[in-house]
Amino acid sequence: MDDKTKIRLTAAEMAMLWTQYINDTASICVNSYFLEKVEDMEVKTVIEYALNASKQNITFLKELFTKESFPVPMGFTEKDVHVNAPRLFSDTYFLMYLRNMSVLGMTAGGVSLGLVTRPEVVTFFKSVLKKAVGLQDLTRDLMLKQGTYVRPPFISTPDKVDFIERQSFLTGFLGEKRALLAQEITMLFNNIQTNAIGKTLITGFAQTAQSREVKDYFIRGKRIAQKHIDIFSDILKKEDLPAPMTWDTALSDSTIPVFSEKLMMFHVSGMIAAGIGNYGASMSGSPRRDLGLKYASLIPEIALYAEDGANIMIKHGWLEEPPQSDNREKLINGE
Structure with a gap:
């Protein structure tokens, strides 16, 4: 064998x-x-x-x-x-x-x-x-x-098994909006938490970055994270549901470098990739149209932010190249 x-x-x-x-x-x-x-x-x-x-x-x-x-x-x-x-x-x-x-x-x-x-x-x-x-x-x-674990919101247990009978279940812009589904609440809650954790990390990176270019990039990311936290929190609050706390107080006032700018930029790029994945999953798990379109409108913003970060990493020689297939055209042409 x-x-x-x-x-x-x-x-x-x-x-x-x-x-x-x-x-x-x-x-x-x-x-x-x-x-x-x-x-x-x-x-x-x-x-x-x-x-x-x-x-x-x-x-x-x-x-x-x-x-x-x-x-x-x-x-x-x-x-x-x-x-x-x-x-x-x-x-x-x-x-x-x-x-x-x-x-x-x-x-x-x-x-x-x-x-x-x-x-x-x-x-x-x-x-x-x-x-x-x-x-x-x-x-x-x-x-x-x-006592630091923040649980997702509690909702009432269903009284009985039920089935969807009207197309209005999917609407979210005009007329009466249905209440959020448990899975939609979960997605919103998780995206608030991940953005809050990322915001604290990127704020620390901004405090300790040495070059103006990288510092400005992190400041921009901090603002994007806060914007998304506010958007998702407002949706929950309008449904009389609690939004998870943020942890800005978990950060000291130190400005002494801890990590190289190469590592910090890599870390942020990884968080962005995870965020895009979370938003994609949230779109597929949120039947209410206004929620799906909200996620869809936010993905291009963080995708552009990711591209700008990649350009900074390439410029400074920080982006290690992953394995890739052979370029047959170059091989044929002897390049």
């Missing part, structure tokens, strides 16, 4: 493994700083879990890349973080940040498992998913214990 580990990596496996490597090197930088600054011993345990998980992933990925004669990506190193810089975020924010990262990790791990085929790569992404679930459990349990 053929050895399945001798089969070349597919494009999907290259993409997922390469992306995982880049993300884990960034995570090591961020969590190394968190670990240096954390004061709460319970939060410290969670940070150590996240940091060790990323280090274990990197060990496996380096070995696999070497075996496959695949160039090990540059990613991020200790040069991209100053662990001795003053505290920028609170312990509470560390926990909220890690909970959000665990959600992204579960999503990425699940997508990867649906696309990879080589046995050792499948096993690896199973472990990635398991670690992300473990991090979610640790952060959720500790936030519930410490």
